[in-house]
Amino acid sequence: MAHPLVDDAMARLRDQATPCEEFRALARRVSVLLIAEATRDLPTAESFVETPLERAPARRLAARVVAVPVLRAGLGMLDAFLELVPSAEVGYFGLERNETTAVARRYYEKVPKDLQSATTFLLDPMLATGGSAALAIDGLRGLGARQVRLLCIVAAPEGVALLERQAPDATIHAAALDRGLNDKKYILPGLGDFGDRLFKT
Numbered sequence: 493m494a495h496p497l498v499d500d501a502m503a504r505l506r507d508q509a510t511p512c513e514e515f516r517a518l519a520r521r522v523s524v525l526l527i528a529e530a531t532r533d534l535p536t537a538e539s540f541v542e543t544p545l546e547r548a549p550a551r552r553l554a555a556r557v558v559a560v561p562v563l564r565a566g567l568g569m570l571d572a573f574l575e576l577v578p579s580a581e582v583g584y585f586g587l588e589r590n591e592t593t594a595v596a597r598r599y600y601e602k603v604p605k606d607l608q609s610a611t612t613f614l615l616d617p618m619l620a621t622g623g624s625a626a627l628a629i630d631g632l633r634g635l636g637a638r639q640v641r642l643l644c645i646v647a648a649p650e651g652v653a654l655l656e657r658q659a660p661d662a663t664i665h666a667a668a669l670d671r672g673l674n675d676k677k678y679i680l681p682g683l684g685d686f687g688d689r690l691f692k693t
């Protein structure tokens with residue numbers, strides 16, 4: 493995403509010397525910018541508002557919005573989402589990559605019903621192999637979701653390519669597209685383990 497404020501925040505998010513407290517604030521800041529961009533085309537409906545001086549035309553959000561953070565790291569984007577879309581419904585997917593194989597497994601799921609009528613935003617800051625996002629999107633599809641938008645802070649080309657093959661209808665919004673993966677399937681240059689840096693583990 494081309495934006496000077498995203499570039500500035502990404503520089504400090506990537507820095508291994510950035511302490512946890514600042515990392516959290518930066519993750520939230522990048523998320524706000526990303527969410528503003530990814531919600532740009534949501535529908536609004538004409539309305540009116542009484543200002544202190546007169547009745548004025550207004551537009552209000554006219555979309556059912558569901559946010560689904562992927563546990564754990566996606567929680568770092570949820571506050572930003574609810575700040576911008578306070579009416580959003582929230583579901584959760586718990587996914588964890590196996591440390592040896594990097595293959596994701598699902599350990600928890602609680603998502604609002606009737607996703608057919610919603611625009612669903614999947615929040616996961618890291619798109620590495622794409623296995624986690626593909627699993628989550630598949631799960632959301634199984635629950636009826638039609639429009640899925642994945643919001644991530646750092647994406648690797650490998651993950652983008654996997655989703656283009658396995659979930660071509662999903663839209664990807666990424667703050668940064670990095671070079672690739674190392675042999676442990678971590679993103680390069682990346683920012684390390686997002687969940688560990690967010691939760692001090």
Ligand code: PRP
Pocket residue numbers: 562563564565566587588589590594596616617618619620621622623624625651677686687688
């Ligand atoms: C991280 C990250 C994504 C996933 C991305 O989660 O938050 O969910 O890895 O990797 P992938 O694209 O190769 O699937 P992790 O499994 O480390 O769990 P955590 O959020 O609990 O730390």
Ligand code: URA
Pocket residue numbers: 565618620677678679680682683684685686687
């Ligand atoms: N998950 C992370 O937190 N970081 C990576 O680089 C890859 C997966």
